[in-house]
Amino acid sequence: MAYTPQYGPGTSIVAENRRKQMNPNYKLEKVRDVTDEDVVLILGHRAPGSAYPTAHPPLAEQQEPDCPIRKIVKPTEGAKAGDRVRYIQFADSMFNAPSQPYQRTYMEMYRFRGIDPGTLSGRQIVECRERDLEQYAKMLIETEVFDPALVSCRGATVHGHSLRLAEDGMMFDMLQRCVLKDGVVKYVKDQIGEPLDREVSVGKPMDDAWVKAHSTIFHSLAGVAFRDDKEYVEYIQRIHALRTKYGFMPKEE
């Protein structure tokens, strides 16, 4: 019988959303439109329209060693062209942001190729070849894993994910990369905090009901409490017990 991955335990909406995001067969709902140029501007790695700088000659132009793995694994478009490795980093507010660092890494590992994610408590960075990155970034910004107010692209100075929201519902950002203007969130700086030549609109912040329905974070005050999901608690306790027991290296007599 073919193996069907379960992706994660739990009966709550949070658990369901986590499974949806991880499952590569589930098509993430597209919520907003961002142009390719907008994504390039937010990333800030190259000027829009300029050629991709390269780290090595295209694979077709160079002799590859005789390697069985290289025969099995097909290179991504970026790797084929010899692009530089560049990154996008997200900070997700604990107040019901639609994704969070661990979740992002799981999701990206299931959905994308040729990536190197880095998971931290308040931010998640993903590195890959520049041309692949732009595609992935576009998907990450346009779909339901992004909320303009609660998620933000921050290459540096990411502080804010665990703070109270501002009066207008925006997550705190020391560099104020995005501002809420007439109900629409606009990036005025790129992800590292350099001012942009023009504002980049990423759409309206989602309303409370949507945010709660799409959250992947347990939060006893702002959303679903972890303890309310009995199946999740049971699973985590099982893992905890097994890890602890294994720490004592039990031996069968």
Next chain:
Amino acid sequence: MTESQFPQCRVVPLRMLKPETSERYLNEVVKVEGIRRMMVNGPSIPAVVPYGPARGSPNPNSNRRTIKVGDATMELRVQVGSITFEVEDAGVIEEIRKVTNAFFTQFPAQVLEGKFMKTEASLVDYCRYGPNADPSVIGLVDPRRKEAPVIIQGRK
């Protein structure tokens, strides 16, 4: 040195405040008589980018601006998250609570009672700042800062 028996309280709104709202709230609350010291806390908003690839470039930010409280002007360097008060007696806290509850209608704010400011210099403060540190700011900010505390007068 501040007497240790002065009561203290801290106002914590559910959301972090914009400079305009902070200005309006502070102008309401300074009308309460008997506030000895007041401290505005929150995450810092630096004038220049402190680290990262854009380090050293200016950081234009609409949340960092000068506000006027009473007849004194002060530069907000933080996004206002909480405001700590040291007051003459417990009755003043009740007054602050009344003003706070009347002011915050869109979202709630808590008024916590307790001890939030140092009331005398500790040994560490003495080692760091020496015997001549300004006692009115010990435990609140770095006493070596060049800016003096703002004195608010002319409460209306």
